[in-house]
Amino acid sequence: MDSVGHLKIADFGLALENMRGRKKAKEHAGTLGYIAPEMLLGQRYNAAVDWWAFGVILYTMATGEFPFYCGNTSETLVASVLQDTLSYPECLSTATQDILKKPCH
Numbered sequence: 001m002d003s004v005g006h007l008k009i010a011d012f013g014l015a016l017e018n019m020r021g022r023k024k025a026k027e028h029a030g031t032l033g034y035i036a037p038e039m040l041l042g043q044r045y046n047a048a049v050d051w052w053a054f055g056v057i058l059y060t061m062a063t064g065e066f067p068f069y070c071g072n073t074s075e076t077l078v079a080s081v082l083q084d085t086l087s088y089p090e091c092l093s094t095a096t097q098d099i100l101k102k103p104c105h
Contacts, residue, residue, distance in 0.1 A: 006047070032074055032077060032078070033056065033066060033068065033070070033077060034052075034053040034056045034057070035049070035052075035053075035081075036048070036049040036052035036053070037052075037081055037082055040078055040081060040082060041082070055100060055102075058099065058100060059086075059100055062092060062096050062100070063089055063091075063092065065089075067086055068080040068081050068084060068086075069084060088100065088101075
């Protein structure tokens with residue numbers, strides 16, 4: 001995280017550049033399992049999608065599992081992201097669950 005709160009985990013050349021402030025985009029970039037719902041739906045989005053991806057990474061690190069059902073097709077994964085209610089294993093502390101449940105806005 002930089003000095004003004006921008007989060008950058010890794011950039012493999014798939015990120016959109018200069019997504020600061022109130023700027024919004026509609027282009028699609030990233031790895032399917034980490035893409036926020038508004039991107040999957042083709043809606044305009046802002047830098048909050050990076051916080052979504054960060055949440056997916058945190059969930060995976062905390063549980064050892066991916067948060068969404070992947071199935072064997074990309075359509076199954078997209079449907080899970082858009083429709084499923086995320087569950088939290090009982091082994092997660094209240095503090096960890098609180099971080100994972102924070103809104104990404």
